[in-house]
Amino acid sequence: MVPTAHYLVLSAILFAIGVVGVLTRRNVIAMFMCIELMLNAVNLAFLAFSRHLHQLDGQIFVFFVMTVAAAEAAVGLALIVVLSRQKQTMDVDQVNEMKG
Amino acid sequence: MEYVVFYLFAAVSVATAVLVVVQKKAVYSALALIVCFGAMAGLFFQLGSQFIAAIQVIVYAGAIMVLFIFVIMLVDPEAESYPGGSLRHISFWAIPLAVMLVFLLIQAFPDFLGSGAGSRAASAQPEGSVENIARALFTQYVVPFEVTSILILVAILGAIVLAKRSD
Numbered sequence: 001m002v003p004t005a006h007y008l009v010l011s012a013i014l015f016a017i018g019v020v021g022v023l024t025r026r027n028v029i030a031m032f033m034c035i036e037l038m039l040n041a042v043n044l045a046f047l048a049f050s051r052h053l054h055q056l057d058g059q060i061f062v063f064f065v066m067t068v069a070a071a072e073a074a075v076g077l078a079l080i081v082v083l084s085r086q087k088q089t090m091d092v093d094q095v096n097e098m099k100g
Numbered sequence: 101m102e103y104v105v106f107y108l109f110a111a112v113s114v115a116t117a118v119l120v121v122v123q124k125k126a127v128y129s130a131l132a133l134i135v136c137f138g139a140m141a142g143l144f145f146q147l148g149s150q151f152i153a154a155i156q157v158i159v160y161a162g163a164i165m166v167l168f169i170f171v172i173m174l175v176d177p178e179a180e181s182y183p184g185g186s187l188r189h190i191s192f193w194a195i196p197l198a199v200m201l202v203f204l205l206i207q208a209f210p211d212f213l214g215s216g217a218g219s220r221a222a223s224a225q226p227e228g229s230v231e232n233i234a235r236a237l238f239t240q241y242v243v244p245f246e247v248t249s250i251l252i253l254v255a256i257l258g259a260i261v262l263a264k265r266s267d
Contacts, residue, residue: 002106005209007147010110012205014117016198021121024191029126029172033133036164037117040140043156047147050228056236059149059228063237066159067248071255073164077171078262084175090126 007048014041027090028083032076039069105146113139126172130165137161149228 018041021034043062050058080090087095116139119132137160145153237245 002102002146006106006110007143008209009202009206010114010143012202013114015205016201017114017117017121019201020194020198024194025121027126029168029175030120030123030129033120033126033129033168036160037120037133037136040137040160043152044140044143047144047149047152050149051147056228056232059152059233060236060241062149062152063155063233064244064248066155067252070159070164071251073167074255074259075262077167078259080171081175081263090175 004048004052008045011041011045011048014038014044026092028080028092028095029090031092032073032080036069036073039065102146106143109139109142109146112136113143127169130168130172133168134161134165137165147228151228151230151233 015038018034018038021037022031025031025034043065046058046062046065050056050062083095084090089095113136116132116136120129120136123129123132137156141153141156141161144156
């Protein structure tokens with residue numbers, strides 16, 4: 001059986017890759033996909049702990065995280081469609097009306 | 101054998117995750133992300149959560165990524181301008197900072213990194229089967245489960261209202 005630590009390290013690596021993507025990409029869809037990647041890394045940690053502690057609660061948490069991620073994706077992608085209609089751009093640096 | 105499977109899926113998921121970040125076109129990022137989710141479904145299965153692995157493939161790699169690709173085709177994003185000028189230093193520092201973040205996250209769980217940190221007796225482990233998940237979901241977690249349906253409904257309404265043409 002693969003130790004829990006291996007899964008946690010993998011989860012940390014994937015989360016960090018997602019953070020790098022959100023910080024460096026300027027395309028709003030790509031940033032959104034990196035957020036999904038981070039959510040999945042957290043899910044992996046939840047499931048690793050669920051197995052380690054012999055409890056089912058971690059898997060229930062992952063279930064709810066996935067549900068919220070689906071709702072978030074629907075609303076976020078609708079916002080992206082509105083953005084493309086109004087500004088004709090996907091570059092988040094172009095969307096700075098609320099920047100002081 | 102288990103280690104071989106684990107490292108195979110781990111390598112695929114990390115490689116495709118890097119591809120998601122470095123690909124310039126959003127479509128290629130989305131395709132890499134689908135492969136990444138598939139590999140992670142394999143890891144979930146290996147962790148004994150069959151139901152979550154199936155949901156991962158159906159909901160994430162299926163529904164959510166299809167939604168992403170629909171929107172990418174709908175809005176047709178041009179090749180993005182990679183951060184230049186004042187933002188370039190962020191890209192430069194991102195890699196060392198990410199490595200530091202990995203070590204920081206690993207340090208958060210020192211108890212699990214010692215020797216023999218593997219799982220204890222595997223026999224007492226509750227299976228992540230549909231039956232067990234459903235029993236927990238409809239008894240102990242029935243209220244959050246019902247609230248989730250309201251959340252989905254609100255998300256549907258919000259998406260429709262936002263994406264509707266206002267003319």
